[in-house]
Each structure stands twice: as structure tokens, then as C-alpha cells.
Amino acid sequence: xxxxxxxxxxxTFVLFNVQAQNDDxxxxxxxIYNHTLxxxxxxxxxxxxxxxxxxxxxxxxxxxxxxxxxxxxxxxLGADKVWLQECEVPHxxxxxxxxxxxxxxxxxxxxxxxxxxxxxxxxxxANVIELQGLDDLEVLGEEKIKGKIVFYNRPMDPTQIRTFNxxxxxxxxxxxxxxxxxxxxxxxxxxRSMTLKQxxxxxxxxxxxxxxxxxxxxxxxxxxxxxxxxxxxxxxxxQLYIRNTSKNLAPKTSHSxxxxxxxxxxxxxIILVGGHLDSWDIGSGAHDDGAGCVHAMQVFQTLKAIGYKxxxxxxxxxxMNEENGLKGGLAYAEESNKNNEFHxxxxxxDAGGFTPRGFSCDAQDSIFxxxxxxxxxxxxxxxxxxxxxxxxxxxxDINPLKSQNGLLIGFRPDSQRYFDYHHxxxxxxxxxxxxxxxxxxxxxxxxxYLIDKYGLx
Amino acid sequence: xxxxxxxxxxxTFVLFNVQAQNDDxxxxxxxIYNHTLxxxxxxxxxxxxxxxxxxxxxxxxxxxxxxxxxxxxxxxLGADKVWLQECEVPHxxxxxxxxxxxxxxxxxxxxxxxxxxxxxxxxxxANVIELQGLDDLEVLGEEKIKGKIVFYNRPMDPTQIRTFNxxxxxxxxxxxxxxxxxxxxxxxxxxRSMTLKQxxxxxxxxxxxxxxxxxxxxxxxxxxxxxxxxxxxxxxxxQLYIRNTSKNLAPKTSHSxxxxxxxxxxxxxIILVGGHLDSWDIGSGAHDDGAGCVHAMQVFQTLKAIGYKxxxxxxxxxxMNEENGLKGGLAYAEESNKNNEFHxxxxxxDAGGFTPRGFSCDAQDSIFxxxxxxxxxxxxxxxxxxxxxxxxxxxxDINPLKSQNGLLIGFRPDSQRYFDYHHxxxxxxxxxxxxxxxxxxxxxxxxxYLIDKYGLx
Numbered sequence: 055x056x057x058x059x060x061x062x063x064x065x066t067f068v069l070f071n072v073q074a075q076n077d078d079x080x081x082x083x084x085x086i087y088n089h090t091l092x093x094x095x096x097x098x099x100x101x102x103x104x105x106x107x108x109x110x111x112x113x114x115x116x117x118x119x120x121x122x123x124x125x126x127x128x129x130x131l132g133a134d135k136v137w138l139q140e141c142e143v144p145h146x147x148x149x150x151x152x153x154x155x156x157x158x159x160x161x162x163x164x165x166x167x168x169x170x171x172x173x174x175x176x177x178x179x180a181n182v183i184e185l186q187g188l189d190d191l192e193v194l195g196e197e198k199i200k201g202k203i204v205f206y207n208r209p210m211d212p213t214q215i216r217t218f219n220x221x222x223x224x225x226x227x228x229x230x231x232x233x234x235x236x237x238x239x240x241x242x243x244x245x246r247s248m249t250l251k252q253x254x255x256x257x258x259x260x261x262x263x264x265x266x267x268x269x270x271x272x273x274x275x276x277x278x279x280x281x282x283x284x285x286x287x288x289x290x291x292x293q294l295y296i297r298n299t300s301k302n303l304a305p306k307t308s309h310s311x312x313x314x315x316x317x318x319x320x321x322x323x324i325i326l327v328g329g330h331l332d333s334w335d336i337g338s339g340a341h342d343d344g345a346g347c348v349h350a351m352q353v354f355q356t357l358k359a360i361g362y363k364x365x366x367x368x369x370x371x372x373x374m375n376e377e378n379g380l381k382g383g384l385a386y387a388e389e390s391n392k393n394n395e396f397h398x399x400x401x402x403x404d405a406g407g408f409t410p411r412g413f414s415c416d417a418q419d420s421i422f423x424x425x426x427x428x429x430x431x432x433x434x435x436x437x438x439x440x441x442x443x444x445x446x447x448x449x450x451d452i453n454p455l456k457s458q459n460g461l462l463i464g465f466r467p468d469s470q471r472y473f474d475y476h477h478x479x480x481x482x483x484x485x486x487x488x489x490x491x492x493x494x495x496x497x498x499x500x501x502x503y504l505i506d507k508y509g510l511x
Numbered sequence: 512x513x514x515x516x517x518x519x520x521x522x523t524f525v526l527f528n529v530q531a532q533n534d535d536x537x538x539x540x541x542x543i544y545n546h547t548l549x550x551x552x553x554x555x556x557x558x559x560x561x562x563x564x565x566x567x568x569x570x571x572x573x574x575x576x577x578x579x580x581x582x583x584x585x586x587x588l589g590a591d592k593v594w595l596q597e598c599e600v601p602h603x604x605x606x607x608x609x610x611x612x613x614x615x616x617x618x619x620x621x622x623x624x625x626x627x628x629x630x631x632x633x634x635x636x637a638n639v640i641e642l643q644g645l646d647d648l649e650v651l652g653e654e655k656i657k658g659k660i661v662f663y664n665r666p667m668d669p670t671q672i673r674t675f676n677x678x679x680x681x682x683x684x685x686x687x688x689x690x691x692x693x694x695x696x697x698x699x700x701x702x703r704s705m706t707l708k709q710x711x712x713x714x715x716x717x718x719x720x721x722x723x724x725x726x727x728x729x730x731x732x733x734x735x736x737x738x739x740x741x742x743x744x745x746x747x748x749x750q751l752y753i754r755n756t757s758k759n760l761a762p763k764t765s766h767s768x769x770x771x772x773x774x775x776x777x778x779x780x781i782i783l784v785g786g787h788l789d790s791w792d793i794g795s796g797a798h799d800d801g802a803g804c805v806h807a808m809q810v811f812q813t814l815k816a817i818g819y820k821x822x823x824x825x826x827x828x829x830x831m832n833e834e835n836g837l838k839g840g841l842a843y844a845e846e847s848n849k850n851n852e853f854h855x856x857x858x859x860x861d862a863g864g865f866t867p868r869g870f871s872c873d874a875q876d877s878i879f880x881x882x883x884x885x886x887x888x889x890x891x892x893x894x895x896x897x898x899x900x901x902x903x904x905x906x907x908d909i910n911p912l913k914s915q916n917g918l919l920i921g922f923r924p925d926s927q928r929y930f931d932y933h934h935x936x937x938x939x940x941x942x943x944x945x946x947x948x949x950x951x952x953x954x955x956x957x958x959x960y961l962i963d964k965y966g967l968x
């Protein structure tokens with residue numbers, strides 16, 4: 055009986071402490087949100103970066119300026135150390151404004167794809183053939199493709215609820231379309247823009263020439279114009295005139311920007327928050343990925359403002375060159391491995407500044423379940439903010455850290471509007487809602503706080 | 512032993528059927544989403560209603576036109592019956608464009624509040640006194656208020672995650688500000704606009720004169736101008752000139768629009784989906800509540816398109832006069848009660864056309880738990896679409912049905928941007944994202960499908 059009473063008292067004590075701890079955490083998370091929503095600077099930083107600098111393609115002047123711009127801010131956010139990490143990045147230049155015109159007809163809204171070569175100033179003219187995907191190359195064969203401009207027109211699937219899945223199901227046309235078509239004798243490739251929206255904005259993005267493939271020009275046209283062209287092709291042959299003067303120049307030295315707060319108790323366990331600093335050259339990369347950069351910077355500002363001293367080492371990393379080479383992410387992982395570092399967790403925000411829905415988690419198979427169990431033990435704290443935890447991919451820049459056996463986390467905001475803006479001239483500050491951006495930063499900060507306080511074991 | 516085997520077989524059979532049923536439902540819900548996202552007309556309807564008709568204040572020509580516009584569409588959606596239900600609505604007229612000017616200074620962005628009287632064409636001039644809420648009236652007393660213009664400036668609380676809670680915590684200033692201030696001798700009231708955004712758009716909305724209170728003019732100014740005025744008041748006395756010629760005219764006869772599909776098995780159990788047809792006069796009420804109307808209409812279109820025959824009676828109800836009188840909702844409940852009807856469930860969409868987050872459920876205390884248990888048994892089917900179920904308010908128009916002991920449900924989309932547009936001149940079609948609108952309609956249709964198929968017992 056005595057033992058029972060003791061045990062009961064013990065249980066009461068434990069439960070009381072668990073509850074008290076939980077209440078403390080709930081209060082701390084509330085404090086994080088309150089600060090971010092009332093005194094956060096992330097929106098102003100993004101406003102300044104997108105309006106004063108604009109596009110930040112790796113190797114461009116805008117990218118260089120964004121390195122200095124963010125370093126200057128990070129210098130004020132209470133980090134122990136802020137530094138630049140070198141990486142060698144591709145340097146692609148768009149050239150003069152591109153032109154895609156139906157011979158004898160209208161001009162289509164177009165954009166050269168990142169990495170493409172140009173047609174030369176004279177341009178090229180050829181007949182168009184429409185395909186629904188890379189597989190159609192084999193079906194049609196060289197006979198039908200040789201000498202033509204290949205037009206990939208498979209739309210993103212609108213029935214996918216998460217738009218990233220629709221993107222993943224269509225983007226092979228943009229990335230590999232030109233390279234594969236050249237093997238069948240195509241003279242150029244154009245692709246339907248990667249978006250679910252019907253409008254006039256062409257979407258750029260990377261196009262890759264695979265080893266050994268002949269390089270041919272590669273451009274995207276808007277969804278409205280893709281529909282127009284497709285309709286026209288049902289009734290007649292269509293000749294297109296394409297002109298762009300894009301070219302790949304010699305690689306350049308660029309930098310990722312890193313800020314660090316050394317942990318008080320477990321300095322060798324690193325928690326990384328990051329986004330990528332580079333963007334495409336059209337538009338000003340407000341959602342992709344200015345939002346991710348200011349999210350990560352806001353984590354530091356908020357933790358400083360509420361006086362939280364991290365037990366573990368926190369790093370804010372703004373990666374260079376995610377869009378067309380990943381050189382910043384690769385250099386970071388290489389350097390980290392060389393120094394025998396351990397990233398307990400890395401969180402990347404690279405899905406826009408929309409209302410948070412949660413986090414997507416990834417780790418080596420052997421350890422994922424344990425990490426995920428720990429994370430979901432905090433669900434009650436995150437759920438009031440609309441945050442759920444799922445298994446899934448994290449972020450391109452942090453993925454090279456997977457071999458360190460930590461947990462990789464992708465911030466997941468609402469995805470419905472992301473591809474309305476992605477890689478376009480309209481991915482600007484007016485597409486970003488201040489509150490939605492701030493909520494994202496607060497969500498990430500809250501997760502950083504929990505991981506830092508409790509670890510992941 | 513034999514019994515055990517039999518029991519085991521029985522269990523397998525039951526589980527198999529439960530699983531099969533679940534798979535059927537998952538497929539049906541997928542079909543609902545697929546149709547809505549690829550062939551739904553809700554966005555086009557909203558486009559037409561907001562661009563061709565515009566504002567739809569009860570008693571206005573726009574409201575009358577919207578009744579005919581939606582009835583004409585509902586006539587094509589496979590309903591057994593479409594009819595108009597009469598209600599007598601207040602008829603408020605804004606008059607000539609309102610003017611709020613700092614004497615010797617700038618003009619503030621303002622809007623007369625719905626139901627307010629006018630100043631007369633000559634306008635009125637008086638000193639301003641700033642208050643943080645209705646309670647300040649008592650604190651300051653008649654001596655300080657008499658003869659002045661009362662300026663309510665308590666902002667919505669930005670730290671509320673759900674913006675409707677922030678609205679609920681501030682809107683008493685708009686609704687009762689003028690009426691209460693008149694008791695202390697104020698000559699007019701102006702209120703900070705009900706929004707979390709800092710901008711130049713004034714937000715209108717209802718202002719109510721309580722019985723016996725002297726009627727004084729009641730207007731809102733933009734948040735930017737509220738900040739400007741407040742700052743000015745810290746250093747000096749400020750005189751305002753206000754002019755508006757608003758007036759309350761004789762009530763008019765208007766209509767709610769109702770479409771019905773008679774249930775095959777349980778015709779006496781009604782499931783209602785609805786929104787409200789009226790809007791404020793500035794802007795075109797795209798989110799508030801054109802979105803709710805086209806959501807409800809889309810439910811009928813989708814169920815028809817996928818060939819679903821409801822077991823229970825479905826009604827699409829587009830209520831008139833939610834904004835300033837609720838006369839449509841009250842008339843509907845009165846008529847329904849007179850006919851001894853039973854609404855098993857009523858779902859209102861009146862929180863905008865944003866990405867769905869779930870549903871908020873309400874019923875009489877004695878029966879809520881049973882209903883909610885049944886609803887949450889479908890959580891696995893709803894969760895893949897980002898839909899969660901919570902206890903909470905439903906909708907103003909359906910609330911009068913609560914006494915019928917059915918379940919009341921409010922559709923809950925993401926709330927972050929709602930009060931950027933609510934009751935403003937910018938609540939127009941360009942503030943609505945097509946996919947987000949369609950996802951809302953599909954979410955509501957899916958819930959209607961489940962309630963219709965399984966009931967709520």
C-alpha cells in the first residue's frame with residue numbers, strides 16, 4: 055500500500071512536471087509568435103531586398119549585392135560570428151530580350167530557360183511539333199522530329215492537391231526537354247510554363263544539357279500561349295521564329311552567407327535554418343526564395359529579442375546558387391564534413407512565404423522513426439498554429455547533409471499560389487502577404503526552439 | 512474453438528467491408544475534387560457576378576440583379592425546384608462620396624458605415640477625441656466628450672492567429688461606437704478600419720443605433736490615416752470636417768434564392784449549403800460573400816456532374832441581407848419552422864474563398880458530442896485535403912436554425928488575408944485565387960456527400 059501511495063505521488067509529480075513544462079513551452083511559443091507578428095522585420099527586409107536589389111541570379115551583380123545586404127543585417131542579430139563561404143557558380147547570361155513569334159502570326163510570351171544557349175542574333179525559324187512529354191520523342195522518332203522545334207505541352211496536373219506534386223510530374227519537360235530532343239535532331243525546344251494558372255506570364259527555370267547532347271536553344275512560353283499554339287497546330291502547320299542571345303560564361307566566385315550562435319550546452323550539435331539567396335533574373339525572387347532567407351534571419355532576430363540562449367549551435371545559412379547548380383549547398387556540406395561537424399537538424403524554407411501548414415521531415419531510414427516520434431511528441435504545441443508534421447522531402451540545399459545522420463526538415467506553407475509566381479517576372483513583394491510571411495518565420499522559430507531545448511533523442 | 516473461427520471470420524468480413532466502404536468514399540471524394548478543379552464553374556460565376564453586377568447591398572439594384580443572376584444559373588444545375596423567398600430588408604443609401612478632412616490639413620480615406628445617418632450636405636466640424644474602446648466613454652465622461660467627434664482607435668490584435676478572433680475583439684467599436692458615444696454628447700463617431708493591414712483602404716460594415724440613442728454620423732477611416740490622426744492628436748488639438756449624405760430609406764422587398772434536390776430515401780432530412788448574396792456597396796463582395804454563394808452553387812453542379820443522387824434533401828440557399836439585418840436568414844428559419852422542417856445539417860460559407868482548413872461545428876449542447884463523433888469518424892477521409900474539424904460558430908444566416916436540433920457547420924478557409932479585403936473597395940475578383948476557391952467548393956461538397964450518405968447518427 056505504501057508503495058502504491060509513493061508511486062501515485064511520484065506519478066503526480068512527473069505528470070505535474072510534464073504539464074508545467076508543456077505550459078512553459080506553450081508560453082514561449084506564444085512569445086515567439088507575438089514578437090514576430092508585432093516586431094518582426096522579415097517583411098521589411100524582403101521589401102528592401104526585392105525592391106532595392108531585385109533579381110539575384112548566381113554570378114550576377116544582384117547576387118553579389120544580396121550577399122552584402124544580408125550579411126549587414128545578420129551582423130546586427132546577435133550572432134557570435136557571421137561569415138561568407140566561397141563557392142564557384144555557373145554564370146549564365148540571358149542576353150537581349152527573347153522573342154518567340156509565330157511566322158505570319160503573333161508574338162508569344164516567352165522566356166529563355168536558365169542555362170540555355172542562344173539562337174544567335176539572327177534567330178532561327180522552323181516548323182513546330184507538339185509533344186506531351188519526353189516519351190513522345192521515342193514514339194515519334196527522328197524522322198518526324200529532325201529539323202523541327204519541339205513543343206512540350208503536358209500541363210501540370212490540376213487535381214494534385216499539393217501543387218509541388220503537380221510540378222514534379224511535369225518539370226522533366228523543362229529540365230531535360232531540349233537535351234533529349236536534340237538527340238532526335240530537333241533544332242530548339244519550347245515548353246509550356248510550369249504553372250497551374252492560365253495567364254500570360256512565362257516561367258523560367260533550369261534547363262540542363264546532359265553530357266554528350268548537342269546543345270539547342272530552350273525556352274518557355276506562357277500557358278495561354280501554349281494553349282493558343284496547340285489549338286493552332288490542330289489545324290495547320292506552324293512555323294516559329296525564335297531569337298535569344300543567351301550564353302554560358304566562365305564560372306564566377308560567389309558566396310553563401312552564414313551566421314552562427316554557439317550553443318551553451320551542446321555546441322557540437324548544429325541546428326541549421328536556411329533558404330537560398332539566389333533567384334532567377336526575371337522578377338525579384340520574393341517567394342523564391344527571398345521569403346526563405348528572411349524567414350531564417352527572423353529566427354535569429356526573434357530568439358535574440360525574447361532573450362533565448364540556445365543550448366545547441368544555431369546557424370542561419372543563406373545558400374548561393376540553388377537554382378542552377380546548388381554550388382552553395384554542396385560547398386557547405388563539403389566544408390562541414392571536412393570539419394567533422396554534426397547537423398542534428400537542418401530546416402530549409404524554400405516553398406514561399408504563404409500561410410504555414412507544417413513541416414516535412416526526412417532522415418536516413420534507420421533513424422527516421424526515432425526522430426519523427428520525438429517531433430510528433432510536440433504536436434499539441436504546434437497544432438494550435440495549424441502546423442502538422444509529415445514524412446517527405448526537405449530542401450535542395452540541405453539535402454547533401456543527409457549523410458551526417460541528422461534530421462532534415464522542409465518548411466511547408468500553403469502551396470496553392472506558389473506556382474502562380476514561381477520563376478516569373480511577378481514574383482515580387484506585392485505577391486507576399488506580410489502576416490503570412492511572419493507566421494512562417496514564427497513557425498520555424500518555434501520548431502528551432504523545441505529542437506534546441508529538447509534535442510531529438 | 513469453432514466460435515472463435517466464426518468470430519474471426521466475422522471480424523474479417525466487417526473490417527473488410529469497413530475498408531471497402533472507406534475506399535469507395537475516398538474515391539468518390541477524389542472524384543468530387545477532380546471535377547471541381549478541372550470543370551468547376553464557380554470561379555467563372557464569381558467573375559461574372561462581381562464584374563457584371565458589382566456591389567449587392569440589400570435593397571439596391573445590384574442585389575436585385577444578383578437574385579436573378581444566381582436563379583438563372585441554379586435553374587441549370589439539376590435541382591428539382593428553384594424559388595425565391597421573400598424578405599423585407601432595410602434600405603440604406605450611402606449618398607454622395609463621404610469626406611473626412613483635417614481642418615487645415617489632409618483628407619482622410621473614409622467610408623460611411625452601413626446604417627449611418629448623414630451630416631447633411633453642409634457637413635459638420637468639431638474637435639476630435641481619441642478613445643481605445645467603448646469603455647473609455649465612461650472613463651472620460653460627458654464633460655470631455657460633449658460636442659466632439661469620438662475617434663475609436665483600438666486596433667485588431669495582430670497576435671491572434673485566427674484573424675476572425677481579432678475582428679471579434681475590436682468590432683464593437685464599429686457596431687456600437689456612434690450609438691454609445693451619442694449618450695455622452697458626441698456629434699459624430701469615426702472608427703479605425705477593421706483590418707490588420709496598414710494601408711489606405713477604409714472598411715465599411717454595419718453600425719447600429721440602439722433603441723433610444725440619438726443618431727449621429729458614423730464613419731470609418733483607413734488604418735494609415737488612423738495612425739496619422741492619432742500621432743497628430745498627441746501634440747495638438749485637431750478639428751475634423753465630416754460630410755456624408757447617407758440615409759435610411761423605407762424598407763424594400765427582396766429575396767433569398769433557394770434550390771432543392773429532393774432526397775430519395777430521407778426526404779425530410781434537409782442538408783443546407785449556403786452563403787449570402789448581399790454585399791456592401793463599395794467593392795463587389797468577391798470574398799464576402801460571393802465566394803460563399805458560388806461555393807454552394809458548385810456543390811449542386813458537382814454532384815450532378817458525378818451523377819450522385821442524394822438520399823436526403825439538399826438545399827442551396829443564397830441568403831439576402833446578412834450584412835445589415837439578417838432578414839433573409841430570419842425569414843428562412845421562420846418559414847422552415849412553420850413547415851415543421853428538420854435541417855439535419857446546415858453549412859454556411861462566409862469566410863472567403865481562400866485555401867480550405869476545415870469546418871467549425873455547432874449544435875445544441877445535449878446533442879453536439881454525438882454529431883461531432885460521427886463527423887470525426889470521417890477525419891481520415893478529410894485530412895488528405897487539409898481539412899480538420901473543430902467546435903465553434905457556424906454562420907450568421909444559418910444560426911436561427913439551431914433550434915431544429917440539427918448540426919450547424921461553418922466552412923473555414925485560411926483566414927490570414929480575409930480582413931485585407933473585407934468590406935472594402937478592393938474585395939474584387941482579382942483578390943480571389945481560382946484554385947483556392949475551387950478547393951473550398953470541393954471541400955464543402957465532400958462533407959455534404961458524407962453527411963448525405965451516412966447521416967449523423
